[in-house]
Amino acid sequence: MFNFSLLFFFEILLISTTTTTAQPYKATDRVFLNCGSSSPSNTNLDVRWEGDQRSKFVPSNITTTSFSSTPDHLDSSVPEIPYSTARIINSSSFTYIFHVTRGPKFLRLHFYPAAYSSLDAKQFFFSVSSNGHSLLTNFSAFLAVSFLRNTHTTDARILKEFLINVNDAQKLNVTFTPSPNSYAFINGIEILSMPENLYFQATTPKYINQVTGPVIDSDTALENIYRLNMGGGQITGNNDTGMYRSWDQDNNYIYGAAIGLTPLYNNPIMYTTETPNYTAPELVYQTQRSMGNQSDKYNLTWILPVDSGFYYMLRLHFCNIIPKYTKPGQVLFTIFINNQTAEEEVDLFHWTKGSGYPVFKDYIVFVHDRDGSRSKQDLC
Numbered sequence: 001m002f003n004f005s006l007l008f009f010f011e012i013l014l015i016s017t018t019t020t021t022a023q024p025y026k027a028t029d030r031v032f033l034n035c036g037s038s039s040p041s042n043t044n045l046d047v048r049w050e051g052d053q054r055s056k057f058v059p060s061n062i063t064t065t066s067f068s069s070t071p072d073h074l075d076s077s078v079p080e081i082p083y084s085t086a087r088i089i090n091s092s093s094f095t096y097i098f099h100v101t102r103g104p105k106f107l108r109l110h111f112y113p114a115a116y117s118s119l120d121a122k123q124f125f126f127s128v129s130s131n132g133h134s135l136l137t138n139f140s141a142f143l144a145v146s147f148l149r150n151t152h153t154t155d156a157r158i159l160k161e162f163l164i165n166v167n168d169a170q171k172l173n174v175t176f177t178p179s180p181n182s183y184a185f186i187n188g189i190e191i192l193s194m195p196e197n198l199y200f201q202a203t204t205p206k207y208i209n210q211v212t213g214p215v216i217d218s219d220t221a222l223e224n225i226y227r228l229n230m231g232g233g234q235i236t237g238n239n240d241t242g243m244y245r246s247w248d249q250d251n252n253y254i255y256g257a258a259i260g261l262t263p264l265y266n267n268p269i270m271y272t273t274e275t276p277n278y279t280a281p282e283l284v285y286q287t288q289r290s291m292g293n294q295s296d297k298y299n300l301t302w303i304l305p306v307d308s309g310f311y312y313m314l315r316l317h318f319c320n321i322i323p324k325y326t327k328p329g330q331v332l333f334t335i336f337i338n339n340q341t342a343e344e345e346v347d348l349f350h351w352t353k354g355s356g357y358p359v360f361k362d363y364i365v366f367v368h369d370r371d372g373s374r375s376k377q378d379l380c
C-alpha cells in the first residue's frame with residue numbers, strides 16, 4: 001500500500017534478469033521506424049517516421065521472410081502513424097539491426113492488434129529478443145490489449161517500452177520469432193538514447209523487505225510498466241524532456257474514494273545537480289496528489305496490476321508546491337510499498353532545499369509468485 005502525502009509521478013520498471021548534470025538533453029540516437037511502410041511520414045509530434053521497407057535496418061531477404069500489410073480497420077483511438085501499416089513476419093525469425101552509439105536506449109515497440117491480410121488478430125503469438133535479452137515471450141498483442149481494456153484504458157493499441165544498454169559493438173538487434181504455427185507483426189519501432197545516469201547509474205535504490213537485491217547495471221534490461229503523472233493530465237511524448245516518454249494520468253489507478261487534493265503550481269521548477277531537468281518535465285512536478293490536512297484519517301493508495309515473480313523498480317518523484325508549507329515538520333508522511341514500510345516520517349524539507357525543488361527516490365521490490373502461475377497481482 002502507498003500512503004503518501006505528496007506524490008507526483010511514479011515509474012515502475014520491470015527488471016529483467018535474463019542473459020545479460022543539469023544539461024539539456026539531446027538524444028544522439030533517434031529512430032522512428034514505420035513498419036510495413038515504404039515512404040516517410042510526419043506526425044503532429046516533431047517527429048519524422050521513416051518506412052522500414054527500404055531502410056538500412058532490415059535484412060536483405062526481407063521479401064521472403066516478411067511482407068507488408070494494413071489492418072482491416074483502424075480504431076478511432078489509434079493514430080494513423082505508425083499503426084496503419086505493419087510488417088508481418090511469416091518466417092522463423094526476422095531481425096532488425098540498428099547501428100547506434102553505445103549507452104542506454106529506449107526501445108519502444110508499437111502494436112495494433114487487428115486482422116492483417118485475412119490473418120485474425122488472435123493468430124499472432126510471437127517472441128521478441130534484443131541483444132541477448134528476452135523481451136516478450138509468446139506475446140499476443142490481442143490478449144494484452146484485451147486485458148488493458150478490461151481494466152484501465154480504452155486504447156486499442158499497446159506500446160511496449162524497454163530500456164537496454166548498448167555495448168561497444170554499437171548495435172541494437174531486435175529479433176521477432178513467431179510461435180509455432182503462428183506469425184509475428186510489428187507496426188512501429190522507436191529508439192531514443194537517454195542520459196547515461198538517468199536510470200542505469202542513478203541513485204542507489206532502497207530494497208523493500210530485503211537487505212540487497214539486483215543491481216541495475218549495463219547488463220540489465222528494464223521494461224517500463226507504468227509512468228504516471230500524479231494529479232495532472234496525460235503528458236504526451238512531445239512534452240517530455242527530449243525522450244518522448246509519455247506520462248499517463250493516475251486517476252484510473254487510485255484505490256477507493258479517497259482521492260486527496262490536486263493542487264497546481266505555476267512557478268518554474270528548480271532543477272538541481274541531483275535532479276537535472278531531463279529527469280521529468282516541469283508539468284510532472286507542477287501537479288501533485290496531496291492528502292491535505294486529513295492525512296491521519298485515510299491512506300492514499302494506487303493499485304497497479306503487475307506480473308508476479310519479478311523484481312520491480314519504483315521511482316517516486318516529489319516536489320513541495322503547496323505555498324503554506326515552508327519549513328520542516330509541517331508535512332510528514334509514511335510510504336508503504338506492497339504492504340511494507342518503505343519510508344517512515346518523510347519530510348520533503350529534509351530531502352530538498354525547499355518548495356519548488358524536485359527530488360526522486362528509487363525502490364526495488366520483489367513481487368512473489370505465490371502460486372507459481374505468474375499471474376497478475378496488484379502492486380499497491
Ligand SMILES: *[C@@H]1O[C@H](CO)[C@@H](O)[C@H](O)[C@H]1NC(C)=O
Nearest residue numbers: 022023024025241242277278
Ligand atoms: C535544461 O536546461 C538547459 C539549460 O540549463 C536548457 O537549455 C534546456 O532546454 C533545459 N531542458 C529542458 C528539457 O527543460
Ligand SMILES: *[C@@H]1O[C@H](CO)[C@@H](O)[C@H](O)[C@H]1NC(C)=O
Nearest residue numbers: 059060061062064065091092
Ligand atoms: C534471412 O537472412 C538472415 C541473415 O540476414 C538469415 O539469418 C536468415 O536465415 C535468412 N532467412 C531465410 C528464410 O533465408
Ligand SMILES: *[C@@H]1O[C@H](CO)[C@@H](O)[C@H](O)[C@H]1NC(C)=O
Nearest residue numbers: 063064065066067090091092
Ligand atoms: C512470406 O510471404 C511472402 C509474401 O507473401 C512470400 O513471398 C514468402 O515466400 C513467405 N515466406 C514464407 C517463409 O512463407
Ligand SMILES: *[C@@H]1O[C@H](CO)[C@@H](O)[C@H](O)[C@H]1NC(C)=O
Nearest residue numbers: 095097131132169171172173
Ligand atoms: C546482431 O545481429 C548480427 C547479425 O545477426 C550479429 O552478427 C550480431 O552479433 C548481433 N549483435 C548483437 C549485439 O546481438
Ligand SMILES: *[C@@H]1O[C@H](CO)[C@@H](O)[C@H](O)[C@H]1NC(C)=O
Nearest residue numbers: 125126137138139140179180
Ligand atoms: C502461447 O500461448 C497460447 C495461448 O495462451 C498457447 O495456446 C500456446 O500453447 C502458447 N505457445 C507456446 C509456444 O508457449
Ligand SMILES: *[C@@H]1O[C@H](CO)[C@@H](O)[C@H](O)[C@H]1NC(C)=O
Nearest residue numbers: 045233234235236238239283
Ligand atoms: C504540449 O506541447 C504542445 C506543443 O508541442 C503544446 O501546444 C501544449 O500546450 C503542451 N501541453 C501542455 C499541457 O503544456
Ligand SMILES: *[C@@H]1O[C@H](CO)[C@@H](O)[C@H](O)[C@H]1NC(C)=O
Nearest residue numbers: 261263291292293294295324
Ligand atoms: C483543512 O483544509 C481545508 C481546506 O484546505 C480548510 O478549509 C480547513 O480549515 C483545514 N483544517 C485544518 C484543521 O487546518
Ligand SMILES: *[C@@H]1O[C@H](CO)[C@@H](O)[C@H](O)[C@H]1NC(C)=O
Nearest residue numbers: 001003296297298299336339
Ligand atoms: C494505512 O495503511 C497502513 C498499512 O497498511 C495501516 O497500518 C494504517 O492503519 C492505514 N491507516 C489508515 C488511516 O487507514
Ligand SMILES: *[C@@H]1O[C@H](CO)[C@@H](O)[C@H](O)[C@H]1NC(C)=O
Nearest residue numbers: 001336338339340378379380
Ligand atoms: C498486509 O499486511 C497485513 C499485516 O501484516 C496482513 O494482514 C494483510 O493481509 C497484508 N495485505 C496484503 C494485501 O498482503
